[in-house]
Amino acid sequence: EDKVVQSPLSLVVHEGDTVTLNCSYEVTNFRSLLWYKQEKKAPTFLFMLTSSGIEKKSGRLSSILDKKELFSILNITATQTGDSAVYLCAVGAGGTSYGKLTFGQGTILTVHP
Amino acid sequence: DTGVSQDPRHKITKRGQNVTFRCDPISEHNRLYWYRQTLGQGPEFLTYFQNEAQLEKSRLLSDRFSAERPKGSFSTLEIQRTEQGDSAMYLCASSRPGSKGEKLFFGSGTQLSVL
Numbered sequence: 075e076d077k078v079v080q081s082p083l084s085l086v087v088h089e090g091d092t093v094t095l096n097c098s099y100e101v102t103n104f105r106s107l108l109w110y111k112q113e114k115k116a117p118t119f120l121f122m123l124t125s126s127g128i129e130k131k132s133g134r135l136s137s138i139l140d141k142k143e144l145f146s147i148l149n150i151t152a153t154q155t156g157d158s159a160v161y162l163c164a165v166g167a168g169g170t171s172y173g174k175l176t177f178g179q180g181t182i183l184t185v186h187p
Numbered sequence: 188d189t190g191v192s193q194d195p196r197h198k199i200t201k202r203g204q205n206v207t208f209r210c211d212p213i214s215e216h217n218r219l220y221w222y223r224q225t226l227g228q229g230p231e232f233l234t235y236f237q238n239e240a241q242l243e244k245s246r247l248l249s250d251r252f253s254a255e256r257p258k259g260s261f262s263t264l265e266i267q268r269t270e271q272g273d274s275a276m277y278l279c280a281s282s283r284p285g286s287k288g289e290k291l292f293f294g295s296g297t298q299l300s301v302l
Contacts (some may be wrong), residue, residue, distance in 0.1 A: 116295045
């Protein structure tokens with residue numbers, strides 16, 4: 075059974091801090107790893123990674139995938155209160171499971187002013 | 188993109204009643220997914236459609252659950268004889284097939300409370 079584990083489960087920081095969120099996975103027929111931000115209801119897409127070692131960046135957020143060690147990290151630099159959310163990691167598989175994502179439990183990030 | 192739309196946003200029902208939720212995907216997306224999310228957990232896959240065909244169903248989807256996507260446009264998820272354990276956020280998502288992976292766009296969900 076496919077499995078995604080995120081750590082830490084929760085994190086409290088102050089504005090300006092840098093945070094690193096972790097995601098490890100076990101999946102048959104890996105295709106992609108995705109990061110989502112969930113503030114209130116709808117998870118919103120951040121990154122999709124398919125190749126090892128290529129860092130994706132969007133402003134203060136960046137992410138990298140290691141397919142050999144089966145993990146990914148999401149970095150947020152110079153955190154702001156608006157970064158407070160649940161960050162979800164998900165893995166997509168191919169074969170008969172094509173299109174289905176397996177999500178981790180999420181990391182709750184709280185940024186204090 | 189006008190986004191994925193779900194209706195209703197909230198539903199409170201009594202145990203044993205039937206409920207139906209609707210999802211309107213992004214117009215050019217041919218794949219549509221239903222997920223369920225309980226408090227403190229990530230979303231769990233329930234089922235997905237490619238156009239009007241239902242291609243996969245999770246074993247989480249008991250006989251009381253049924254989903255349809257007539258004409259490959261909007262979708263409905265019906266839960267019959269609701270139980271308290273059905274209380275959760277039901278999320279819909281849509282996507283276009285990608286060569287390397289699936290980027291899903293989620294709706295805001297329907298929060299179901301079964302009393």
